[in-house]
Amino acid sequence: MTKDGQLWRPTRRRLLQAGAVLGTAQLASPFVQIARAADVVKIGMDNPLTGTYAALGKNELIGAQMAADEINAKGGILGRKVELLVEDSTSGDAGVAVQKARKLIDRDQVNFIIGNVNSALAQAIANVANEKSVFHVVPGGHTDSVTGKDCHWNTFRVCNTTQTEANAVASTLVKKAGKKWYYLTPDYAFGHTLQAGLEAAGAKLGATKVGGALTPLGTTDFSSYLIKAQAANPDVIIFLQAGDDAVNALKQAVQFGLDKRFHLAGAQQELEVLEGLPPEARVGTWVFEWYWKQPKVAGVDAFVAETRKRTGGKVPTARHYFGHTAIWTCALAAEQAKTLDAVKMAKAMQGFQLPPEIAMMPDGAFYRAGQNQMIGDLYVGHAQSKGADDPEDLFVVDQVVNGKDVSPTLEETMCKQDWPA
Amino acid sequence: MTQLILFNVANGLIIGAFYALMAIGLSLIMSLSDVINFAHGGFLAIGAYLAYTLSPYVGFWGGLILAPILTAILGLIAEKFLISRVYGRDPLYSLLLTFGLAFIIEDSTRFIWGAQSVPYDVPGWLMSPLSADYFFLTGYRMFMVALVALAVGGLFYVMNRTRLGLRIRAGTLDLETVSVLGVNVRVLRNLNFGIGIYLAGLAGVLAAGQLGLQPTIGASVIMPSFVAIIIGGLGSLTGTLLGGLLIGVASGLTAVFLPSATEAVIYVMMALVLLIRPQGLLGEEGRF
Numbered sequence: 001m002t003k004d005g006q007l008w009r010p011t012r013r014r015l016l017q018a019g020a021v022l023g024t025a026q027l028a029s030p031f032v033q034i035a036r037a038a039d040v041v042k043i044g045m046d047n048p049l050t051g052t053y054a055a056l057g058k059n060e061l062i063g064a065q066m067a068a069d070e071i072n073a074k075g076g077i078l079g080r081k082v083e084l085l086v087e088d089s090t091s092g093d094a095g096v097a098v099q100k101a102r103k104l105i106d107r108d109q110v111n112f113i114i115g116n117v118n119s120a121l122a123q124a125i126a127n128v129a130n131e132k133s134v135f136h137v138v139p140g141g142h143t144d145s146v147t148g149k150d151c152h153w154n155t156f157r158v159c160n161t162t163q164t165e166a167n168a169v170a171s172t173l174v175k176k177a178g179k180k181w182y183y184l185t186p187d188y189a190f191g192h193t194l195q196a197g198l199e200a201a202g203a204k205l206g207a208t209k210v211g212g213a214l215t216p217l218g219t220t221d222f223s224s225y226l227i228k229a230q231a232a233n234p235d236v237i238i239f240l241q242a243g244d245d246a247v248n249a250l251k252q253a254v255q256f257g258l259d260k261r262f263h264l265a266g267a268q269q270e271l272e273v274l275e276g277l278p279p280e281a282r283v284g285t286w287v288f289e290w291y292w293k294q295p296k297v298a299g300v301d302a303f304v305a306e307t308r309k310r311t312g313g314k315v316p317t318a319r320h321y322f323g324h325t326a327i328w329t330c331a332l333a334a335e336q337a338k339t340l341d342a343v344k345m346a347k348a349m350q351g352f353q354l355p356p357e358i359a360m361m362p363d364g365a366f367y368r369a370g371q372n373q374m375i376g377d378l379y380v381g382h383a384q385s386k387g388a389d390d391p392e393d394l395f396v397v398d399q400v401v402n403g404k405d406v407s408p409t410l411e412e413t414m415c416k417q418d419w420p421a
Numbered sequence: 422m423t424q425l426i427l428f429n430v431a432n433g434l435i436i437g438a439f440y441a442l443m444a445i446g447l448s449l450i451m452s453l454s455d456v457i458n459f460a461h462g463g464f465l466a467i468g469a470y471l472a473y474t475l476s477p478y479v480g481f482w483g484g485l486i487l488a489p490i491l492t493a494i495l496g497l498i499a500e501k502f503l504i505s506r507v508y509g510r511d512p513l514y515s516l517l518l519t520f521g522l523a524f525i526i527e528d529s530t531r532f533i534w535g536a537q538s539v540p541y542d543v544p545g546w547l548m549s550p551l552s553a554d555y556f557f558l559t560g561y562r563m564f565m566v567a568l569v570a571l572a573v574g575g576l577f578y579v580m581n582r583t584r585l586g587l588r589i590r591a592g593t594l595d596l597e598t599v600s601v602l603g604v605n606v607r608v609l610r611n612l613n614f615g616i617g618i619y620l621a622g623l624a625g626v627l628a629a630g631q632l633g634l635q636p637t638i639g640a641s642v643i644m645p646s647f648v649a650i651i652i653g654g655l656g657s658l659t660g661t662l663l664g665g666l667l668i669g670v671a672s673g674l675t676a677v678f679l680p681s682a683t684e685a686v687i688y689v690m691m692a693l694v695l696l697i698r699p700q701g702l703l704g705e706e707g708r709f
Contacts (some may be wrong), residue, residue: 038523040672050528052637055537187681213680220632221436223557224683227428230556244641247538247633255548255631256556276633280548414562 010035031385037319040341041077042067043330044085044104046115046125047139051091052218053117055272056319060139063085063316063323064114066306071327077334084327089116089125090098097121101128111340112137112330114323119190126155133420134263135342137329139322142268143189144197144413147373151415154346156372158325159318160289160403161413162190165267166197167406168378169287174205176285177263178235183212184249185240194267196242210234215241215249222249226256239266239284247276254281269383271317274394279385282394288379290360291397293390316390321360325374328358329367343420346372363402370391371415375403429673432557437669438569439627441662442564444622444646444653445576448661451650452593453613455512456504459519461621462639463526468492468622469629469638470534473541481544489622498617500611508610523640531636538633565627572623573662576616580658589613593656648691654704663702 045064048057068082076082085108089097097116104110105128112135116122122141129136130152138146138157142165147157173181181202185191191214199209211232213225221239226249229237237258242251246269253264269286271383292315294300303324307316316324329349334340337348359365365376379397387393443465450458472484472492479487499522508515550556551563569643580586588609599690601605628642645668653664668687675686694701 050531054531055535055635058536161558213676216681216684218641218683220628220638223427223432223436224673225680226555227425227432228676228680231425244538244633244635244637247635251633252631255550255559255561257550258554259558261553272537276540278540278542280545 002022003014028039032316040081040083041112041334042083042085042108043112043114043327044087044101044108044110046087046089046097046100046104046113048091048121049086049088053091056117056140056243056270057089057091059272059317059319060117060323060326061323062307062310063320064139064327065323066303066310066320067324067327067331068389071331075333078338082327082331085110089118089121091118092121092277094121094124098124098128101125102350105132108322110134110333111334112328114139114330116141117319119146120188122146123150126150126152130154130418132341135345137326137328137334139326140319144193145189145412147371147415149414149416151371151413151417153417153419154342155327156349156367156374158322158329160378161197161373161408162194162267163197163200163412164403164407165287165289165378167201167408168401168403169267169285169380170198170205170207170266171199171244172285172380173236173238173265174202174207177265178204179207180210180233180235181207181238181293182210182229182232182234182236183240184222184229185212185214186217186219186242186245187214188217190242191240198238198240198267215245217245219245220248222252223256225249226253226258230258230261236263236265239264241266241267242268242270243273244274244276246270250284251275251281254283261282269395269396270319271315271392272319274383275383275392282383282385285380285382286395288318288381288395288397290321291379291395292316293393293397294360294362296358297362299360302357303360315390318329325354325358325365328354350379361405362400365403368407368410370410370416370417371413372409373407373413375407376408377402425677428555428557429677430670433670433673434666434696435562435566435669436673437666438566439624439665440645440649440669441625441665442569442572442620442627442654443643444649444661444665445573445658446617446624447646448650448653448655448658449589450575450614450617450622452656453589453596454504454508454515454610456508456515456614457512458517458617459516460499460522460526461519461617462641462643463523463530464492464618464621464639465628465643466530466636466639467495467526468625469541469634470530470625471622472626472629473534473539473634475476476541481542485623485626486627489619492622493615493619496621497611497615499618502646504614504670505607505610527636527640534636536636538635541629541634543630561630565630569621570626572620577658578621579616585609585612619637645687646689650701652694652701653693654701656705657701657703660701660703 068084071082087100115125117140119141122138136155140159142162144161185195265285274282292304333349335346337344349367353366361377363377378398378401381397468488472488476484547560588703649664653660672683675683
């Protein structure tokens with residue numbers, strides 16, 4: 001205690017000294033990080049935890065954490081424990097996503113990077129990962145270009161391209177609902193490519209576009225678009241909205257009774273959206289990218305049971321599956337290449353067939369060589385208000401479509417990989 | 422085509438009525454307390470979630486009555502302990518405070534109720550259209566418009582016929598004099614804030630009936646109400662009501678011709694009003 005009774009009275013010199021010590025500690029920390037990096041394999045997750053895509057991002061994170069625990073239980077990657085480092089990319093700010101990717105790569109020295117739900121952010125992270133030569137997996141951002149014209153040797157994608165989803169559902173729509181299609185399309189990259197994909201797929205089957213409206217991302221009131229859609233008198237009103245927009249659009253369409261006058265349908269649909277709708281609004285023909293009710297497929301029941309344990313009884317959605325498969329892809333790449341060298345791992349994954357208990361699809365799944373796009377099954381079916389024996393069984397799979405039959409050819413994707421010399 | 426336009430005008434009025442409900446609450450707070458309440462959307466979300474949580478016990482109608490009242494109580498508490506501390510300072514302080522509060526509320530709802538949409542249901546008989554031709558006139562939307570009319574009518578009555586309203590109106594014009602005349606300004610502002618938040622909570626319950634209920638519900642519906650106030654004019658409740666209806670109709674009509682611009686058009690209107698008549702259509706000059 002000093003004489004005037006104060007516990008500690010900082011002098012200017014003392015303050016400067018303290019500052020200098022703190023500053024040195026900051027500089028020293030990267031060395032500490034590298035020392036630790038030798039003990040564990042680090043996987044950085046740069047995915048939304050806030051904003052529009054928070055629900056989807058959080059489900060991917062649960063799946064990823066499950067995979068990391070499974071891998072650790074089996075002895076880790078190349079004998080080293082796996083550690084998941086999680087950053088919130090936000091739902092729509094590419095600047096933040098890039099900054100977080102750089103932080104994970106430069107400061108945390110991650111061996112792998114995972115992300116993103118938002119296609120635009122996925123592409124931005126892919127570019128950073130490519131610049132730094134880090135093995136990158138996109139769990140759930142769908143725009144074609146990620147494994148298309150802007151593809152990279154080090155970026156792998158688990159979820160389907162929008163074109164593949166469109167191709168999978170088109171023939172069912174023509175058969176079940178008719179050939180006059182009206183599009184309600186969210187006004188950003190994902191929606192545009194999905195609509196273009198459906199128009200192309202529909203044209204081959206004789207379906208025509210009788211109209212369409214671009215809806216701004218984040219639209220809450222769809223009534224004026226729905227008024228316009230019904231005036232065009234189509235056979236099918238196609239909803240290409242995702243997430244919260246999809247909930248809003250469908251809820252209002254059903255309140256207007258449009259489901260009784262037209263066929264409501266779309267390409268991609270998610271269990272998260274159906275769960276957010278009141279029972280009577282769970283209608284329409286859709287594509288699911290994975291479904292939890294596949295009684296005869298290896299690994300599915302165990303995956304469902306483990307997810308239920310971790311989420312207080314909720315079943316896994318395609319998003320849990322994407323996160324799970326993304327982390328397993330990293331582990332399998334390292335085991336296959338016997339090293340953590342990104343180039344060697346990426347080479348080892350060309351055409352790699354996933355083990356059945358990881359693929360969890362009737363026809364299996366593999367990464368297509370020259371594109372790094374996972375090709376598995378797609379589930380075409382219809383929504384139902386209530387499952388007969390399970391309240392979360394909100395989708396009826398009418399047909400499992402093999403991704404091999406509906407994926408665009410490698411030439412059509414326009415992917416040219418830029419392997420380092 | 423004529424039918425399409427008429428439908429969209431009618432539909433725009435319905436949407437506009439809803440904008441107006443939110444905007445009037447905001448406008449009340451802005452006028453008396455000089456606080457631009459960015460957390461208004463947050464309180465809207467709280468109202469919606471409270472109704473969702475309460476409705477299994479008290480039914481849809483019980484939720485509709487209780488949730489806005491509970492939201493208003495939360496609003497009174499927030500005003501007393503947070504917002505009242507920045508009165509009289511530069512508006513920037515309250516703006517930053519409520520901006521932060523909005524984030525805190527959004528993340529709290531995400532923490533409590535989860536990030537995913539939850540299904541909030543309204544009684545089946547309210548859900549269906551009144552006739553097949555006028556399918557956009559559902560029972561629920563008509564009920565919503567009636568309720569908005571009732572709330573706005575009630576508010577006009579309070580403002581013009583009661584002592585509280587007289588004091589609020591007087592306070593809006595000259596708070597210092599009202600205070601000197603013996604009115605407890607602190608209580609007055611507290612009550613006024615509560616009324617504003619009550620309207621936000623009510624709007625939240627009504628929104629949840631036709632939109633998905635997720636933590637971002639407040640943020641996604643609140644912007645048009647700010648625009649409604651600017652177009653209608655600060656300090657004028659009639660102006661705010663008019664502003665809400667105007668942008669509703671404008672965005673409805675735009676959907677007929679250029680659907681992707683429905684959102685942009687209200688901001689274009691706002692820019693035009695700011696250029697030509699900065700105080701708004703019915704607003705008074707010199708505020709803010």
